[in-house]
Amino acid sequence: MEQIKDFNTYKTAYQKSIENPEAFWAEISEEFLWYKKWDKVLNWNFETPEINWFDGGTTNICTNAIDRNLEKFGDRTAIIWEPNSPDEAAKKFTYRELHQAVCQCANALLSLGIAKGDRVCIYMPMVPEGAIAMLACARIGAIHSTVFAGFAVESLRDRINDSECKLLITADAFHRGEKTVELKTIADEALKQTPSIQHCLVFNRTNTPINFVQGRDIWWHDLVPQQATTHEPEQMEAEAPLFILYTSGSTGKPKGVVHTTAGYMVFMAYTFKQVFNYRDGEVFFCTADIGWITGHSYTIYGPLLNGGTTLMFEGVPTYPDHGRFWDIVDKHKVNILYTAPTAIRTLEMFGTDIFKAKNLSSLRVLGSVGEPINEEAWHWYFENAGKKNCPIVDTWWQTETGGILISPIATVTPLKPAFATLPLPGVQPILVDENGKEVVGNPAEGRLCMKFPWPGMARTLYGNHERYKQTYFSTYPNLYFSGDGAKRDENGYYRITGRVDDVINVSGHRIGTGEVEEAINSNDLVVESAVVGFPHDIKGQGLYAFVICNSDVTDTETLVKEIKHTVNERIGAFARPDKIQIVPGLPKTRSGKIMRRILRKIAEGDTSNLGDISTLIDPSVVETILKSAV
Ligand code: WTA
Secondary structure: OOOOOOOHHHHHHHHHHHOOOHHHHHHOOOOOOOEEEEEEEEEEEOOOOEEEEOOOOEEEHHHHHHHHHHHOOOOEEEEEEEEEOOOOOOOEEEEHHHHHHHHHHHHHHHHHHOOOOOEEEEEEEOHHHHHHHHHHHHHHOEEEEEOOOOOOOOHHHHHHHHOOEEEEEEEEOOOOOEEEEEEEHHHHHHHHHHOOOEEEEEEEEOOOOOOOOOOOEEEHHHHHHOOOOOOOOOOOEEOEEEEEEOOOOOOOOOOOEHHHEHHHHHHHHHHHHHOOOOOOOEEEOOOOOOOOOHHHHHHHHHHHHHOOOOEEOOOEEEEEEOOHHHHHHHHHHOOEEEOOOOHHHHHHOOOOHHEEEEEEEOOEEEEEEEEOOHHHHHHHHHHHHHHOOOOOOEEEEEEEHHOOEEOOOOOOOOOOOOOOEEEEEOOOEEEEOOOOOOOOOOOEEEEEEOOOOOOOOOEOOOOOOOHHHHHOOOOOOOEEEEEEEEEOOOHHHHHHOEEEOOEEEEOOOEEEEEHHHHHHHHHHHHHEEEEEEHHHEOOOEEEEEEEEEEEOOOHHHHHHHHHHHHHHOOOOOHOOOOOEEOOOOOEEEOOEEEHHHHHHHHHHHOOOOOOOOOOEEHHHHHHHHHHHHO
């Protein structure tokens, strides 16, 4: 695959990808291992919607990520693992070792009766075995559904049940900073209500005593290392589902976004190599957890598909102190660091003294993902981490897009702080107004849509194609709607302004207000609630909950604590509201709709102009809420 080396080459590649997308992607796809080449590169229809890449082809992404590299790079490090505590030894897997480990895990899965098409839930901390489990699923054709280890019982249970997983792979517990999370205890609770689960494979990470259910539970160390170190991979149809990843939307329960084999493979390999200007032998450190899409695409698949070295970090940026990222960079000679603005802003708070004792000369490229990066954080990152000579790629994408769509190409695209800049080759963005009319010319502002498919896009929502259609393709006919708003400057550079729906981005975690409201409302003392986002210095956005409680509640302080606890227990600590205000009523229109616009203004503390409130049933409620705003 040709690497884009200068801006003109980018423009030529872009032009080619628009004029003849099939030829463009076919050329890139040639170098992968195919059991059978495709008959047709692309069939698509955004109305039904049906998107089909590399029809007729068969391949296996695990073989392409591992076996394909063995001959050339067998002794190269594939995965570096840095544990939570710097006192514990780091671990490394060469491609050869990774191959053996994945084959053993694949054989173990087969011995447990897992077959092609079965769903396997992976609820694991940031340990190599999490990646090994995912790759082993891909190898045998099982569909992995990784659930972030920060999710609580009910979230785990619902995800397992939605896709009827047969197997759960988890760990006894793990350390994150000073905390220990007893993962197996949470899993045990969830498994009380998951009829489809037959077995639970448990990786011993911390020697924490666990409740062991005979017949159902199996220790990883009792099963996996005993298996054969070779395995004949399953030949997968190009459009065979590879994984499911649940994400939040404006309404309803989390959606099981489905990605398929060949298109995802080609797109991750391509975007990784281009965006980060990845060069052979470099060490790539993506700080995202494997439980999120960034972890799937750029901690695991993207680097391995390029024969790269990827670094997995178990801990947090502030443990044992706020220099940890930089210590890891120096210790493992990291060349490319890919993290989230929320991490940068957290570190920014501690000042820059820490940098005096760090070298960081290995760094060449920096990346940002998950939320808009504000200019201040951009400059701080550029100056302190990058010493003003590492380009920052501000990458815009989503769980549904599989990989990066709009981003500078490192060392190629002229940068502009806080701008995701230009679409990658093969990506055709368009801005539309509220009625779906294209906003032409520059500068412009509108809702960000895509008018043409790209290989890595999600194909459906698990078990609910209608919802897929409704969510992404029905707002504006014949367009994929991202849910984000964007501006385009005079040079056509995109700046993502944030969600235009009820999805809130807290520390780069996507949270649906509806989900948090449902959790809050499950408390017997709560009558109704409305959750909105507000600007937060570190997290980007925080959650503000307006709650109506039963009239007999006198101790609201305890209630507030209880509500936080409920959200912790039902969703996970990352979704806990930052602010909770007990209110006597909510601003509702005559048709019963909550006017979130007003609540957002109050949450922001911007009450100078609340707009027209005359359509409310009871406008006085606004005054009352304002008086006790927290
Ligand atoms: C937001 C994460 C601004 C956006 C990969 C999107 C961004 C949502 C950026 C997807 C960026 C992601 N600039 N906003 N560079 N990257 N977002 O599914 O609102 O967890 O819709 O995927 O994050 O979040 P998700």
